[in-house]
Amino acid sequence: MDVKEIIKPENLVYKKTKLMTDAPLSYCPGCGHGTAHRITMEVVEEMGIWEDTIGVAPVGCSVLAYDFMNIDMTQAAHGRAPAVATGIKRVWPNKYVFTYQGDGDLAAIGGNETIHACNRGENIVIIFVNNGIYGMTGGQMAPTTLPGMKSSTSPYGRDVKTMGFPLKMTELVAQLPGTHYVTRQAVHTPNAVRKAKKAIRKAFEIQKENKGLAFVEIVSNCNSGWKMEPVDANNWMVDNMFPYFPLGDIKVDGELVK
Amino acid sequence: MAKIKGAIEVDVEKCKGCGVCIPACPTDVILLAKDVNGKGYHYAYMENPEACIGCVNCAVVCPDGVISVYKVKVA
Numbered sequence: 001m002d003v004k005e006i007i008k009p010e011n012l013v014y015k016k017t018k019l020m021t022d023a024p025l026s027y028c029p030g031c032g033h034g035t036a037h038r039i040t041m042e043v044v045e046e047m048g049i050w051e052d053t054i055g056v057a058p059v060g061c062s063v064l065a066y067d068f069m070n071i072d073m074t075q076a077a078h079g080r081a082p083a084v085a086t087g088i089k090r091v092w093p094n095k096y097v098f099t100y101q102g103d104g105d106l107a108a109i110g111g112n113e114t115i116h117a118c119n120r121g122e123n124i125v126i127i128f129v130n131n132g133i134y135g136m137t138g139g140q141m142a143p144t145t146l147p148g149m150k151s152s153t154s155p156y157g158r159d160v161k162t163m164g165f166p167l168k169m170t171e172l173v174a175q176l177p178g179t180h181y182v183t184r185q186a187v188h189t190p191n192a193v194r195k196a197k198k199a200i201r202k203a204f205e206i207q208k209e210n211k212g213l214a215f216v217e218i219v220s221n222c223n224s225g226w227k228m229e230p231v232d233a234n235n236w237m238v239d240n241m242f243p244y245f246p247l248g249d250i251k252v253d254g255e256l257v258k
Numbered sequence: 259m260a261k262i263k264g265a266i267e268v269d270v271e272k273c274k275g276c277g278v279c280i281p282a283c284p285t286d287v288i289l290l291a292k293d294v295n296g297k298g299y300h301y302a303y304m305e306n307p308e309a310c311i312g313c314v315n316c317a318v319v320c321p322d323g324v325i326s327v328y329k330v331k332v333a
């Protein structure tokens with residue numbers, strides 16, 4: 001059968017959601033930010049809530065998320081997305097409000113904002129893309145950088161004696177009574193993407209029911225910061241990031257898993 | 259049993275040649291072209307179009323969302 005006979009509108013089974021704009025993504029080839037954006041927008045589309053959803057973009061590579069996500073968005077000062085989202089949600093309690101943040105934004109400069117928004121149990125969704133590095137500014141060490149991992153500010157590898165241990169923000173916020181659902185996902189394989197999308201869906205459903213804060217970490221790559229080819233970076237992530245940041249639900253229905 | 263035939267369409271000018279779609283394909287349909295697009299990237303294309311089963315795996319992992327997937331049942 002000729003390809004031309006298959007590629008017809010009536011045979012279409014998958015296409016980028018209209019809630020992603022046609023602007024070319026500013027991300028490096030293979031960067032997981034694009035996939036994380038797309039599945040978030042697919043969830044918003046499938047729930048039919050695009051007119052009632054407001055996103056808060058961070059500072060970091062995804063600072064331009066508002067150019068790519070075709071919904072109402074704003075952009076917060078570095079690390080302040082949970083505080084901005086808190087304000088929006090309290091003024092408009094019937095809107096769906098989410099933040100989209102990197103690990104430098106959420107765990108370093110915004111660590112305080114994150115913990116207190118989680119502890120207050122704000123009815124928001126936090127999507128946390130953890131690539132273990134400050135991607136945007138040239139690959140500096142983040143709180144999430146692995147022991148021994150090289151970055152531009154830890155050129156001999158992170159020495160935990162002087163630089164401390166990688167911060168597991170997701171396990172940390174799971175301890176707080178304000179969080180209702182806390183999970184860690186990835187977007188490097190088709191199955192991982194499908195699971196991550198289900199988790200994001202669940203997070204938005206929790207907001208619908210006003211049950212508290214839903215926190216979805218996505219362990220991702222930074223090919224440029226890690227100085228690897230995209231597919232190699234994904235393999236490196238599986239071998240090195242996942243043992244320290246294991247995938248799966250950490251808190252479900254307000255109860256710690258295990 | 260009805261057989262499934264699939265095909266993908268890559269938005270060549272927006273593909274960044276990252277290759278993430280290649281290991282995601284269960285039937286080894288995709289390769290990167292020797293040729294480059296306007297941005298200098300070796301874009302993805304169907305090297306083995308007859309093997310495509312329209313499973314959408316490649317489109318689901320493509321960070322740039324540049325793959326559309328089509329599928330038909332042939333009797």
Ligand SMILES: Cc1ncc(C[n+]2csc(CCOP(=O)(O)OP(=O)(O)O)c2C)c(N)n1
Binds near residue numbers: 059101133222
């Ligand atoms: C107040 C302030 N301090 C520092 C910076 C510099 N800066 C920009 S992005 C960034 C870190 C971003 O890292 P991350 O949140 O992990 O995002 P990624 O790019 O890795 O997705 C820093 C430190 C800034 N823009 N504003």
Ligand code: SF4
Binds near residue numbers: 026135136
């Ligand atoms: S620098 Fe890293 S996080 Fe930023 S777009 Fe490139 S790969 Fe993605």
Ligand code: SF4
Binds near residue numbers: 268272274319324
């Ligand atoms: S995953 Fe997408 S951007 Fe990367 S090579 Fe395949 S089609 Fe191109």
Ligand code: SF4
Binds near residue numbers: 284
């Ligand atoms: S739709 Fe499935 S079989 Fe076809 S190219 Fe994509 S991954 Fe391969």
Ligand SMILES: [Mg+2]
Binds near residue numbers: 104129132134
């Ligand atoms: Mg980062």
